[in-house]
Amino acid sequence: MAGTLNFSPDDRYNAFITTCREAPFCDGALxxxxxxxxxxxxxxxxxxTCASRILESYVxxxxxxxxxxxxxxxxxxxxxxxxxxxxxxxxxxxxxxxxVRNPVDPSRVPGGSSGGSAAAVAAGFVPMAxxxxxxxxxxxxxxxxxxxxLKPTYGRVSRYGLIAYANSLEQIGPMARTVEDVSRLMSxxxxxxxxxxxxxxxxxxxxxSADIAGLRVGVPEEYFGEGVDPRVAETVRDAIGVLxxxxxxxxxxxxxxxxxxxxxxxxxxxSEASSNLARFDGVRYGPAVDTKKTWHEAYQDLxxxxxxxxxxxxxxxxTFALSAGYAGRYYAKAQVARRNIKEDFERAFRDADVIAGxxxxxxxxxxxxxTDPLSMYLSDILTVPANLAGVPAISVPCGRVxxxxxxxxxxxxxxxxxxxxxxxxxxxxxxxx
Ligand code: GLN
Numbered sequence: 001m002a003g004t005l006n007f008s009p010d011d012r013y014n015a016f017i018t019t020c021r022e023a024p025f026c027d028g029a030l031x032x033x034x035x036x037x038x039x040x041x042x043x044x045x046x047x048x049t050c051a052s053r054i055l056e057s058y059v060x061x062x063x064x065x066x067x068x069x070x071x072x073x074x075x076x077x078x079x080x081x082x083x084x085x086x087x088x089x090x091x092x093x094x095x096x097x098x099x100v101r102n103p104v105d106p107s108r109v110p111g112g113s114s115g116g117s118a119a120a121v122a123a124g125f126v127p128m129a130x131x132x133x134x135x136x137x138x139x140x141x142x143x144x145x146x147x148x149x150l151k152p153t154y155g156r157v158s159r160y161g162l163i164a165y166a167n168s169l170e171q172i173g174p175m176a177r178t179v180e181d182v183s184r185l186m187s188x189x190x191x192x193x194x195x196x197x198x199x200x201x202x203x204x205x206x207x208x209s210a211d212i213a214g215l216r217v218g219v220p221e222e223y224f225g226e227g228v229d230p231r232v233a234e235t236v237r238d239a240i241g242v243l244x245x246x247x248x249x250x251x252x253x254x255x256x257x258x259x260x261x262x263x264x265x266x267x268x269x270x271s272e273a274s275s276n277l278a279r280f281d282g283v284r285y286g287p288a289v290d291t292k293k294t295w296h297e298a299y300q301d302l303x304x305x306x307x308x309x310x311x312x313x314x315x316x317x318x319t320f321a322l323s324a325g326y327a328g329r330y331y332a333k334a335q336v337a338r339r340n341i342k343e344d345f346e347r348a349f350r351d352a353d354v355i356a357g358x359x360x361x362x363x364x365x366x367x368x369x370x371t372d373p374l375s376m377y378l379s380d381i382l383t384v385p386a387n388l389a390g391v392p393a394i395s396v397p398c399g400r401v402x403x404x405x406x407x408x409x410x411x412x413x414x415x416x417x418x419x420x421x422x423x424x425x426x427x428x429x430x431x432x433x
Contacts, residue, residue, distance in 0.1 A: 013103055013120075014116075015082055015120040018079060028073035030184070031073075035078065035126060036117055037079070037080055039051055039082065040086065041163075043067055051095035052307065053305075055285070057287070063161060064162055065158035066157065078126060082116030085311050086165050091367075093109060093367065094309075099367055101367070104145060104404060108404065111140040111143065118147055118149070121175055128175065128184075130185075133387065134166050139383050144405065145364075148181075148182045149182070150173045150175075150393075153392045155198050155200045155202075158191075164276040169269060170387070172189065174189065183207070186417065190204035190417075204417060210246075210429045210430075213246070213247030215354065218250075218252075218349075220253050222256075224236075228382075229401065232401055239398035243356070243423065251351050253352050254344070257343075265334075267330050270317040281302070282302040303315075338388045353412070358408070359408070359409040364404050364405075390414055
């Protein structure tokens, strides 16, 4: 392919923070493919803001590992997508650059925090995009916008160059309109990188197969209980029925530790965030501050002015959870709850090869509908367990409720990303026929 891709979509959904002109290469698995990248993934020479005023004019000096791989395989990075500020949110409404709208119904949120990536794909601006998922941020917007999104096994994709929110939970992952494209993008980005010490050398090289005869699909009662819209539950049960029709066997499983999942997640993610975001002090990162002030005054003024409300709330919560005298009460307890959930999954995966449930308890909310943080946090209940356990999880569209997309979530054993991809592929091929 010759020349430069001049990418200027009619961005009526506010999916992009920055669009760029880039010349794609002629060869490689993604030759000439336009890919959008979430704005918390570093791109050399292209501004990377995390949708925050504090990084409004930050231009990284280097590429994230995954970005280098995209370029190597011939992709053109055509834009940086809008997101919740630092990934903290479920609707993309906490962005300092304004909310993203859902292309399926622009009065609704696209989900978050990778809402810009999902909207760009759903609107047809790009065939594929990268998102990041700390507690559901790939799967939630994929479900709300009716596309496919995969959160890889923790340690399968390099986090080098990802601006950290909560290191022990997050992964970069692929989003696209089809399972095949998600798998194709995954094959490019899941490559060993010695710069990320939490990685294992387990490259993903896989072509999806729709043969799922004999696959044991675990159905956890906790994923269909309180708080889950009954119509969403029904739609997902029908989708599981389709898997059975393809020769899969369903087995009941249980993740009893789920009742502590949200509490554990919000203690751990805020604790890690409070430590990760301490570096934005106006000296090394962030806009320069007035040097006539004392360090404390300058630090306080800058962070008060440049971080949004949700980010400041989480920094305070995390600082409190880690403080002397409280760390044992909150942080240590959260780690115990996390271990219990991980063991629940290990037990469930003795009887089942994949675990199926809804991705989100409801369909997409209206913009501005969720005003209190707690009700927002509650909507993450079905996505955070996979991050706490480090297992792979995919969301694939499985029908609609009130005309809005519903996502079927499939989780697998660690490093069995291929298996959840195959199950999603089998479902998708069957319903598209
Ligand atoms: N909604 C969750 C949170 O706000 C998940 C976000 C994410 O995965 N980055 O933390």
